[in-house]
Amino acid sequence: MNIAVVGTGYVGLVTGVTLSEIGHQVTCIDIDEDKIEKMKRGQSPIYEPGLSELMLKNIAENRLHFTTHHEEGFYKADVIYIAVGTPENEDGSANLTYVEEVAIKIAELIEQDTIVVIKSTVPVGTNDRIQQFIHHHLIRNVKVEVVSNPEFLKEGTAIYDSFHGDRIVIGANSLQAANIIEQINKPFGIPVFITDIRSAEMIKYAANAFLATKISFINEIANICERVNADVEQVAKGIGMDQRIGNKFLNAGIGYGGSCFPKDTKALLKIAGHVDYEFELLKGVVNVNKQQQYLLLKKLNNRFETLNGMRIAVLGLAFKPNTDDLREAASIVITEELINQGAQVIAFDPIAMENAKKTLVTSIIYADSIEEALRDADAALILTEWDDIKYMDHAIFKTMRTPIIFDGRNCFELSSLKDSIIEYHSIGRPVVKPEITNALIYD
Ligand SMILES: NC(=O)c1ccc[n+]([C@@H]2O[C@H](COP(=O)([O-])OP(=O)(O)OC[C@H]3O[C@@H](n4cnc5c(N)ncnc54)[C@H](O)[C@@H]3O)[C@@H](O)[C@H]2O)c1
Numbered sequence: 369m370n371i372a373v374v375g376t377g378y379v380g381l382v383t384g385v386t387l388s389e390i391g392h393q394v395t396c397i398d399i400d401e402d403k404i405e406k407m408k409r410g411q412s413p414i415y416e417p418g419l420s421e422l423m424l425k426n427i428a429e430n431r432l433h434f435t436t437h438h439e440e441g442f443y444k445a446d447v448i449y450i451a452v453g454t455p456e457n458e459d460g461s462a463n464l465t466y467v468e469e470v471a472i473k474i475a476e477l478i479e480q481d482t483i484v485v486i487k488s489t490v491p492v493g494t495n496d497r498i499q500q501f502i503h504h505h506l507i508r509n510v511k512v513e514v515v516s517n518p519e520f521l522k523e524g525t526a527i528y529d530s531f532h533g534d535r536i537v538i539g540a541n542s543l544q545a546a547n548i549i550e551q552i553n554k555p556f557g558i559p560v561f562i563t564d565i566r567s568a569e570m571i572k573y574a575a576n577a578f579l580a581t582k583i584s585f586i587n588e589i590a591n592i593c594e595r596v597n598a599d600v601e602q603v604a605k606g607i608g609m610d611q612r613i614g615n616k617f618l619n620a621g622i623g624y625g626g627s628c629f630p631k632d633t634k635a636l637l638k639i640a641g642h643v644d645y646e647f648e649l650l651k652g653v654v655n656v657n658k659q660q661q662y663l664l665l666k667k668l669n670n671r672f673e674t675l676n677g678m679r680i681a682v683l684g685l686a687f688k689p690n691t692d693d694l695r696e697a698a699s700i701v702i703t704e705e706l707i708n709q710g711a712q713v714i715a716f717d718p719i720a721m722e723n724a725k726k727t728l729v730t731s732i733i734y735a736d737s738i739e740e741a742l743r744d745a746d747a748a749l750i751l752t753e754w755d756d757i758k759y760m761d762h763a764i765f766k767t768m769r770t771p772i773i774f775d776g777r778n779c780f781e782l783s784s785l786k787d788s789i790i791e792y793h794s795i796g797r798p799v800v801k802p803e804i805t806n807a808l809i810y811d
């Protein structure tokens with residue numbers, strides 16, 4: 369099949385690369401010239417394990433192409449995927465400007481019957497609206513069928529998810545169009561679920577809202593665990609063994625971030641609001657998440673009289689490990705508040721430092737290593753559970769002025785800290801305060 373993919377963010381690029389890997393001829397289109405130039409040279413604009421290798425392979429085998437010209441990409445395309453961003457409007461609703469711009473281009477440029485697949489996450493009813501919108505603006509006498517095919521990949525495991533996902537959802541008004549999209553995806557070997565368009569759109573929001581709910585639920589359980597001296601890790605294990613609950617997405621921490629959960633939960637609240645429904649449960653999920661992002665700051669403020677003048681190391685800035693993405697990361701609010709309270713912040717992230725420099729308050733000092741960040745620090749915060757942090761040598765904590773750690777991602781097993789010198793505060797677990805640390809702190 370000849371396929372055009374419009375938008376080369378996470379979703380567009382991974383879609384383009386993986387569709388070419390299973391044998392299709394793919395042209396990826398983006399309006400960002402620098403990005404396209406980079407990708408033509410085989411360089412991925414995002415950090416994503418395994419992506420660069422597949423990109424280079426498929427470019428070399430002449431199945432994967434890049435352009436800034438929509439007409440070049442659409443020429444002879446049987447299927448056009450729309451994978452542009454749908455960011456949050458100020459009121460929380462999804463901004464569909466980019467999707468509509470692409471729809472206009474399609475209507476003006478296509479010269480043959482085309483299936484338009486919307487991969488972007490869009491509110492229920494958008495696919496039908498875009499279908500009408502394209503028909504209304506069509507210049508030539510051709511047929512267009514819009515199909516919803518929401519994306520479920522996770523950043524950091526996007527390539528793996530594309531080949532091992534739990535399901536591919538296809539929502540269509542025409543069974544014929546749905547079957548064509550199913551055939552395109554067949555080599556992935558993933559179960560396909562064909563449904564109506566509106567249900568497909570809702571599946572995407574409901575899936576993200578449910579996962580976000582699981583996270584806020586375990587975070588509230590963690591907050592209670594702290595008050596009753598229980599251990600949330602044990603609780604998560606114990607409830608996760610019940611297959612009706614499942615053991616995934618029960619890691620307590622400083623809340624969910626990233627480009628999807630925060631915006632999609634708010635967009636679903638808006639979707640519900642537009643049909644006069646107050647989604648009370650989801651409102652709670654969003655509020656709990658907001659509070660959870662401030663939890664380490666609360667713990668710091670309880671522990672120290674003032675943060676003014678303190679040297680605080682921050683380990684991990686990305687919204688989760690294995691990505692350089694900082695969108696909606698807890699690090700944004702935490703570092704800003706630390707600086708507001710007069711602390712000196714020295715931060716390290718294995719991969720996300722370049723994006724951090726563009727995103728975070730400018731007065732942060734960046735270290736080249738975990739060691740450098742921790743040296744002479746009065747306290748350290750762990751915000752992302754990178755392997756480099758989880759499996760670091762605890763001897764490094766000796767170089768801190770006072771080895772007091774606030775871990776927002778429960779990186780260390782409490783049992784491994786028995787002989788450690790650190791004072792360790794984590795989420796939903798008892799505080800560990802070895803004698804030697806007390807001596808260091810209170811001397
Ligand atoms: N990031 C994820 O992990 C993820 C996962 C599943 C679903 N989604 C959804 O997929 C969609 C895309 O997300 P993303 O993170 O890949 O987006 P992004 O914002 O990172 O990238 C979008 C790209 O589209 C390009 N673009 C904008 N207008 C264009 C136009 N008219 N023609 C060509 N290119 C254009 C931009 O230059 C940009 O490179 C969103 O709706 C998002 O909610 C994202």
Ligand SMILES: O=c1ccn([C@@H]2O[C@H](COP(=O)(O)OP(=O)(O)O[C@H]3O[C@H](CO)[C@@H](O)[C@H](O)[C@H]3O)[C@@H](O)[C@H]2O)c(=O)[nH]1
Pocket residue numbers: 489519520521522523524576579583616617618619620621622623624625626627628629632687688
């Ligand atoms: O038990 C958990 C699991 C995740 N998180 C946090 O939740 C956020 C999101 O994590 P994850 O879901 O792994 O990353 P995303 O790449 O944002 O992927 C989500 O959002 C995508 C965009 O819609 C969907 O395609 C994916 O299926 C969905 O998992 C991160 O901040 C994590 O730290 C937790 O706090 N506890």
